[in-house]
Amino acid sequence: MIQTTHAANQATILWSIAGSDNSAGAGIQADLKVIQSFSAPEQPLHLCTLVTAITAQHSSGVDACMAVSVDLLQQQAIALLKDAQPAVIKIGLLVNKAQVLWLTDFLQQLRQSLPDLLVIYDPVAISSSGSTMAEPELYQTVIQYLLPQLDLLTPNLPELQALTHSSDPEQAVQRLFTTGVRAVLVKGGHADTSACTDQLFISAKFRYRGYPAYTHQVSLRSPRQQHSFNHGTGCSFSSALAATLALGYALEDAFVVAKTYINQGLSLPVAVNPWSGTVGHCGFPTDPQYLPELLTDDLQPPDQAFAPLKAPLGLYVIVPSVTELKRALDAGVKTLQLRIKNIEQALLRQQIRQAVQLCQHPDIQLFINDHWQLALELGAYGVHLGQEDIDQADLAALRQAGIRLGVSNHGFYKLLRAQQLQPSYLAIGAVFTTQTKEMGGKLQGLQKLYRYPALFPKLPLVAIGGINATNAKAVLASGIKHLAVVQGFAQASDPKLWVQQMQQLIAEAQLEQKPCSVI
Incomplete structure (x- = not known):
């Protein structure tokens, strides 16, 4: 018997219920490659498979397809459940009505014991080459x-039209919502344009791991890759979504990561022969050139960037009053944020005016949280806004006044959105549980935190949320150079010593990161 010297990390289990592609470009074989790309020792993913069909195919088409019996599908499922239950199920090719009915009944039973199970269906019936792999009336049973x-x-667009008999994506999605499906991602790869635009529609019924439910739409666009080395793109996109969701990301964040992963794979494809091949599988994306463009009607990119910081943020202390601001200044803090909540307007104005006056020294950077009108009026150095606040603020006036802007973010989608504003810095959190704000399912943790610096190198990133002297070194190891703290400073018995220790940790981390710095 082989004995391990340490306990293995428990893997998150995913299932792929799909067809087998003997060319290893699409189907279950592609799903396996995608999940392996996203798996890491500290957060392992493990994909189990239920084969629905055996296909004879190549990178340019499907020559034959044979359905697996429902009895064998049931036996596959029972066998897998003897090991572990899935957190996410990704469904691909279903060949006939019997398979759809079996799967419907199986999922109904499985959800009784797994209320948090997430199920994704990529409605493959016709291959990209035009080969039919499913019964003609399959979609009627699916609906x-x-x-x-x-x-x-x-x-994709042809599948959406086949399901709904509508060529208008928004109208088609609304029809799908009436059937009970809770979110729809329309893949735009079949549109005859120079760019590929994918649209994610989320209904208020979509719930996952504590993330708040609300109806909204997200559109991502990337330049179209003009080549034929794209076998398995659709399967891989859906599997990348499944993997990212299994890692605990919100659906919008999973969308951004999956789109970036596909852009990377299409830019680095695998040539099977001189004229065709498959999308590449190159690990969790780390190159910002593959990030998509976020299309939003309510947030227009500015003509020019906000003023840059006059010094690195470093240790960034957030205080609730002018009294605490003085305490931080006396302790040697150079970067501060005045975050005042629930206060009468006249007193608020007085507090902000005093804070601005106290921080006139050229080495001090003071940001006013939320109250951008008063910050603008009273000549503050900087403003920090949440994502909801940037929609209401007069960003043009702040930019024209030379006021620095920081924006709060809770993941890839928000970072992509805020980055378009070209602010002075981006805050990411909450990293750990914090007493100052209820984050629901939005906690980042170290595993997520380590993914951001590589993809967002253009602007300073500051980590926030539950950071203290004990965990600061682990946070800095992510490559993020700046730390925002609230309770850590407020509870310090010797503020000056605490500040010196934190500043020393940051300085040491920056020296270690300097050869490979991206900020």
Whole structure:
């Protein structure tokens, strides 16, 4: 018997219920490659498979397809459940009505014991080459029985039209929502344009791991890759979504990561022969050139960037009053934020005016949280805003006045959105549980935190949320150079010593990171 010297990290289990592609470009074989790309020793993913069909295919088409019996599908499922239950199920090729009915019944039973199970369906019936792999009436059965069991549906444009008989994506998605499906990602790869635009529609019924439920739409666009080395793109996109969701990201963040992953894979494809091949599988994306463009109607990119910081943020202390601001200044803090909540307007104005006057020294950077009108009026150095606040603030006036802007973010989607404003810095959190704000499912943790610096190197990133002298070194090891703290400073018995220790940790981390610095 082989004995391990340490306990293995428990893997998050995913299932792929799909067809087998003997060319290893699409289907279950592609799913395996994607999940392996996202798996890491500290956060392992493990994909189990239920084969629905055996196909004879190559990178340019499908020559034959044979369905697996429902009895064998049931035996596969029972065997897998003897090991572990899935957190996420990704469904690909379903060949006939019997398979759809079996899967519908199976998911209904499985959800009784797994209320948090996430189910994604990529409605493959016709390959990209035009080869039919499923019964002609399959989608009628899917609409009637399977759709209510789904959390996320990921059709391309032809599949969307076949499911809904509508060529208008928004109208088609609304029809799908009436069937019970809770989110729809429309893949735009089949549109005849120079760019590929994918649209994610989320209904208020979509719930996952504590993230708040609300209806909204996200559109991402990237330049179209003009080549034929793209076998398995649709399967890989849906699997990248499944992997990222299994890692605990919000759906919008999973969308950004999956789109970036596909952009990377299409830019670094695998040539099977001189004229065709498959999308590449190159690990969790780390190159910002593959990030998509976020299309929003309510947030227009500015003509020019906000003023840059006059010095690195370093240790960034957030205080609730002018009294605490003085305490921080006396302790040697150079970067501060005045965050005042629930106070009468006249007193608020007085506090901000005093704070601005106290921080006139050229070495001091003071940011006013939320109250951008008073910050603008009273000549503050900087303003810090949440994502909801940037929609209401007069950003043009702040930019024209030379006021620095920091923006709060809770993941890839928010970072992508805020980055378009070209602010002075981006805050990311909460890293750990904090007493100052209820974050629900938005806690980052170290595993997520380590993913951000590589993809967002253009602006300073500051980590916030539950950071103290004990965990600061681990946070700095992510490559983020700046730390925002609230309770850590407020509870310090010797503020000056505490500040010196934190500043020393930051200085040491910056020296270690200097050869490979990206900020």
